[in-house]
Amino acid sequence: MKALRNLLDNIKPHVQKGAKFEKFHSTFDALETLFFVPNHTNKNGVHVRDAVDLKRTMALVVKALIPALLFGIWNVGYQHFIALGVDATFWMQVGHGALKVLPIVVVSYGVGLGVEFMFAQIRGHEVQEGFLVSGMLIPLIVPVDVPLWMVAVATIFAVVIGKEVFGGTGMNIWNPALVARAFLFFAYPSKMSGDQVWISGLTKGEGVVDGFSGATALGEAAAGSAPSASLMESFIGLIPGSIGETSTLAILIGALILIYTGIGSWKIMVSVFAGGYVMGLLFNLWGANPLMEVGALHHLCLGGFAFGAVFMATDPVSATRTEKGKWIYGFLIGFLAIMVRVFNPAYPEGVMLAILLMNTFAPLIDHYVVQGNIKRRLKRAKIAA
Amino acid sequence: MSEVIKIKKGLNIQLEGKADNVFGQANLPEHFAVKPTDFHGVVPKMAAKVGDKVKAGTVLFYDKNRPEIKFVSPVSGELLAVNRGERRRILEVVVKSDGADAAEQFETAKVGELSKEQVVEKLQAAGLWPFIRKRPYDVIANPEETPKAFFISGFDSSPLAPDYDFVLSGQEEAFQAGIDAIKRLCDNVHIGVRNDAASKVFKGLNGVTVHAVEGPHPAGNVGVQIHNAMPINKGEVVWVTQPQEVVAIGKLFTEGKYDANRVIVLAGSEVEKKGYFRTKLGASISTLVKDNVKDGNLRYISGNVLTGTQIEDDGYIGSYHSQVTVIPEGDYYEFMGWATPGFNKFSVSRSYFSWLCPKKEYRLDANMHGGLRSFVVSGEYDRVLPMDILPEFLFRAILVEDIDKMEQLGIYELAEEDVALCEFVCTSKQKLQSILRGGIDLMIKELS
Numbered sequence: 003m004k005a006l007r008n009l010l011d012n013i014k015p016h017v018q019k020g021a022k023f024e025k026f027h028s029t030f031d032a033l034e035t036l037f038f039v040p041n042h043t044n045k046n047g048v049h050v051r052d053a054v055d056l057k058r059t060m061a062l063v064v065k066a067l068i069p070a071l072l073f074g075i076w077n078v079g080y081q082h083f084i085a086l087g088v089d090a091t092f093w094m095q096v097g098h099g100a101l102k103v104l105p106i107v108v109v110s111y112g113v114g115l116g117v118e119f120m121f122a123q124i125r126g127h128e129v130q131e132g133f134l135v136s137g138m139l140i141p142l143i144v145p146v147d148v149p150l151w152m153v154a155v156a157t158i159f160a161v162v163i164g165k166e167v168f169g170g171t172g173m174n175i176w177n178p179a180l181v182a183r184a185f186l187f188f189a190y191p192s193k194m195s196g197d198q199v200w201i202s203g204l205t206k207g208e209g210v211v212d213g214f215s216g217a218t219a220l221g222e223a224a225a226g227s228a229p230s231a232s233l234m235e236s237f238i239g240l241i242p243g244s245i246g247e248t249s250t251l252a253i254l255i256g257a258l259i260l261i262y263t264g265i266g267s268w269k270i271m272v273s274v275f276a277g278g279y280v281m282g283l284l285f286n287l288w289g290a291n292p293l294m295e296v297g298a299l300h301h302l303c304l305g306g307f308a309f310g311a312v313f314m315a316t317d318p319v320s321a322t323r324t325e326k327g328k329w330i331y332g333f334l335i336g337f338l339a340i341m342v343r344v345f346n347p348a349y350p351e352g353v354m355l356a357i358l359l360m361n362t363f364a365p366l367i368d369h370y371v372v373q374g375n376i377k378r379r380l381k382r383a384k385i386a387a
Numbered sequence: 388m389s390e391v392i393k394i395k396k397g398l399n400i401q402l403e404g405k406a407d408n409v410f411g412q413a414n415l416p417e418h419f420a421v422k423p424t425d426f427h428g429v430v431p432k433m434a435a436k437v438g439d440k441v442k443a444g445t446v447l448f449y450d451k452n453r454p455e456i457k458f459v460s461p462v463s464g465e466l467l468a469v470n471r472g473e474r475r476r477i478l479e480v481v482v483k484s485d486g487a488d489a490a491e492q493f494e495t496a497k498v499g500e501l502s503k504e505q506v507v508e509k510l511q512a513a514g515l516w517p518f519i520r521k522r523p524y525d526v527i528a529n530p531e532e533t534p535k536a537f538f539i540s541g542f543d544s545s546p547l548a549p550d551y552d553f554v555l556s557g558q559e560e561a562f563q564a565g566i567d568a569i570k571r572l573c574d575n576v577h578i579g580v581r582n583d584a585a586s587k588v589f590k591g592l593n594g595v596t597v598h599a600v601e602g603p604h605p606a607g608n609v610g611v612q613i614h615n616a617m618p619i620n621k622g623e624v625v626w627v628t629q630p631q632e633v634v635a636i637g638k639l640f641t642e643g644k645y646d647a648n649r650v651i652v653l654a655g656s657e658v659e660k661k662g663y664f665r666t667k668l669g670a671s672i673s674t675l676v677k678d679n680v681k682d683g684n685l686r687y688i689s690g691n692v693l694t695g696t697q698i699e700d701d702g703y704i705g706s707y708h709s710q711v712t713v714i715p716e717g718d719y720y721e722f723m724g725w726a727t728p729g730f731n732k733f734s735v736s737r738s739y740f741s742w743l744c745p746k747k748e749y750r751l752d753a754n755m756h757g758g759l760r761s762f763v764v765s766g767e768y769d770r771v772l773p774m775d776i777l778p779e780f781l782f783r784a785i786l787v788e789d790i791d792k793m794e795q796l797g798i799y800e801l802a803e804e805d806v807a808l809c810e811f812v813c814t815s816k817q818k819l820q821s822i823l824r825g826g827i828d829l830m831i832k833e834l835s
Contacts, residue, residue, distance in 0.1 A: 039724030055757025172761025
């Protein structure tokens, strides 16, 4: 600790502005503040501060994602060996999953942080911690067989176009991780949808047992048959799908962490689930096709719904920022997600598009909440006068 | 008594080092100072020269833009120095006390027989007018305006704050005299008192409306009480003052003297003997803290930890302050501080494990615990501001200097102290109090 501090103190003068290695200032600063909370003290204004900072907040969200990540790793192996028709031990499944998933995580973080550091240096800012979360979200919302170079390209797109062009962390309109996914989806649809991509090995045509489809439950329903996975299987997550999205159980553990620590907005989470449930019920009443007949509760456990509700919709930067707005925003996400899911003929998943759409409308919702506040104040003045 | 104002939003920061209700003994210091920087918007113009003999109540300087607003010496002695900062801005006007307690003599008067103008004139002549401030803007009141009410908060809910019931006990007569004088300025006088406290001084008063207030800090902020009792609309003005200043006003009319006596509380985790002390406005804190603080790099604050001013260990108590707080400076690097379990870290979020011990008192230091970031987390400020105001949107309006929006979003109702808690909880470590003051300064400049 002391040695590390001394080392950093020795390097520090060389990376300041005007010194030889000033190009590495942001990188050094990011590493230094990673190891040591700086010795800055409050000068004017409050003299004491809450102990929480953005690093802590973001690190906690990453921790909340770990159950989904671990389950995803295991499920990748589990689905792979089912497809092969091979009996595998738990550790073989985990091993296979880790081999497939961890490279995606490494690429996502490596590329994304690289771009962030570059931008911070150019702008002369400190590196902001937003990407800590995005870098973990991206691997969890892609299919396991996605090529690594695509992850890299999508990550660069997400950080540059999704975030930095708006001014960086805190300024973006859309959730950067979803921008990455949307980019992949529209640029390389064959790698992001269909029956082949969800289980590792299928795209390469490795030996598959007869009659195994590899389709997601939603894919099956869209194709006209009831989902083969039971509600319980879908809830626990023993189904094909994007890496981190399958297990509603693991996601709910993350949700508990976020809600208890006060970092994720419970209002958004609850209202997304409520919106989805209401829409599901309406479709059940209609019941024109198998997708509409999927139980309302079952809908919430399928696809990326739970993952989107807990980790994507709650991104404070792209969500509504007023408390009342959060209810409206969340409800509409859930409502639209199921609607898009059922009506979209090409791709039976709507969470990504619903959240991106509502990200776009979040400032509008806030605008009306703010106008409400303004009107109340004006009305008060009139009564007094 | 009207109905109880219940404050639900807010936060009591549990700091170590609360003072018991006992008086400590300390000699009065030799040096006293009036700091023009305590008074927002005042451009000081010296009225006395270095070396001049002064008495308590002798004018030291006045406001260049409003010469009738005068600032006077708290003690008798000699004008020792005028300390200036950048661009020769006057920071401190220091008076060396001769210990004689000589005071300028003003005429005593029966306030009942005086008009508003006469009361204003007397307060201004005796240097007491600066203690009457106004909302909006939290600046010294303009006597030409007609306030819709006069509001006094009878308690201070900020961390380690003085207990005014204790401070004012025995001052009931002077307090009533002060209220009588204030009633000549504005007949509609309101006092906010803590619902669960005895508040003998306040509840026995004649001619005031008493509001019982309960809830966490900032329930004691006068702005919060006004908002809940009679919110300020555009064009309205409310005058405010603090309890000890009411006593000083009372004594001007009964004794004919400028009364600079104040009781201050000395508190904070680094103070050895905490307690209340009888001293005077602008006193140097040297005699209070010498040999009475723990070792280490310390931060001395005139006022409380949320809104106070940092001073040296021989600095002077601010004109509006009744409190001196001493906490550790906290200028250290903390290895992986953001990743620790944090049983000793106070946080409103439950992101540190200190939520396991809710009753614990904390020894907080002045470390920022992180770097400045953009606004990211939403809804934090709303939880600690008990007003019908959307703080984040107001701050954004201020940052883009949108005067109309600032007005619409309620800047008239806020003073820095009201958003201090927002600043405390801010994950992004934004300087919200100075942002707000920037907005207020802009409003004053554009609308005057």
